[in-house]
């Protein structure tokens with residue numbers, strides 16, 4: 085990190101030696117003159133000379149015994165190299181000003197934030213935002229700490245917080261020097277998380293409220309107009325069952341998502357053979373495939389394919405991707421499920437689990453957003469299919485935890501392929517036990 089440089093203001097060693105010598109010679113000459121004209125005896129003149137010599141040597145003594153104290157002689161503490169180094173080393177943008185608001189030091193981050201900052205010039209000239217200028221004026225006038233929030237729009241939009249801290253530094257000779265420290269904190273990541281949290285709560289409540297409203301509507305109808313209509317009762321109870329299941333699915337997905345997020349930093353380590361796991365899911369989804377008239381074609385290797393993972397989460401991931409293929413790609417009539425260990429490739433490969441369908445596919449503008457929570461290409465279609473809008477988000481989080489990645493390829497009208505890639509296991513040391521869990 086580079087910082088604006090400043091000279092310390094101290095005379096170099098040879099200069100001080102010259103000045104001391106001049107003082108002593110001048111003192112000797114004056115004393116000699118005074119003694120010649122009878123103003124002082126030789127003993128008195130010698131005593132005075134000794135005192136002057138002692139005084140001239142004090143700075144040398146300070147230099148020798150306390151180098152830090154030497155820095156203070158004749159210097160303002162805010163100008164000291166140590167202060168400059170502290171400002172330079174601060175992780176956030178920082179600017180130190182004198183009592184009038186003139187720039188003393190600033191660091192690299194501050195010069196990026198306000199390129200017009202110059203040492204010894206008023207900081208107000210270099211700062212653009214009216215919020216900063218108002219806070220700084222207030223700090224200079226009142227000598228009180230100030231805070232200001234503002235949005236920095238160039239080169240990218242950033243939410244910033246400025247903290248102005250008045251500092252009172254002690255000087256070498258018992259006085260004080262007043263200066264002002266400005267630090268700028270980038271609040272953008274926090275702000276984004278906060279926005280996401282608010283969106284998430286709004287979306288989740290909305291998703292829960294919709295089936296709940298349907299349920300209470302049907303309860304009213306069953307208690308009122310349809311009380312004695314067995315046919316209507318049968319039909320409404322069926323709808324109520326579907327709505328209740330939708331709520332249960334949504335709550336399940338929300339809980340799974342928060343569980344995966346909570347353990348996101350802990351990478352699962354159990355060695356799992358994915359082949360039987362995928363077969364188990366395909367078997368479980370056969371009834372849905374029959375109902376949608378879709379053929380599932382499994383292209384699975386005969387030998388085990390091992391990944392380090394959490395079997396529950398892997399089941400969820402495989403189930404979500406195949407189920408999506410069956411739901412949204414049903415018109416294609418078939419879904420191809422494949423598993424390949426690409427570890428033989430150069431530079432270390434991956435284990436790739438892919439689900440390909442031949443349905444309507446997904447338009448390119450939706451692809452980057454598919455893994456956002458509650459994002460759906462067609463909300464009505466997703467709801468009609470019993471979707472919650474959380475499936476792919478869950479898949480992405482599970483893959484993150486497994487240090488994997490999700491590839492989505494689709495050409496509208498030609499189906500879609502979702503591929504989950506897992507890092508390949510490092511070969512175990514010869515003789516090391518390998519536990520394979522189904």
Ligand code: ADP
Pocket residue numbers: 404408409412413441443444445446454459460461462466467470471472473474475476477500
């Ligand atoms: P949902 O619960 O709605 O299925 P997902 O997160 O699993 O939520 O999927 C998000 C959206 O992505 C779906 O609503 C759907 O619009 C789209 N989608 C997912 N898989 C496919 C697919 N195989 N073909 C077409 N669209 C898909």
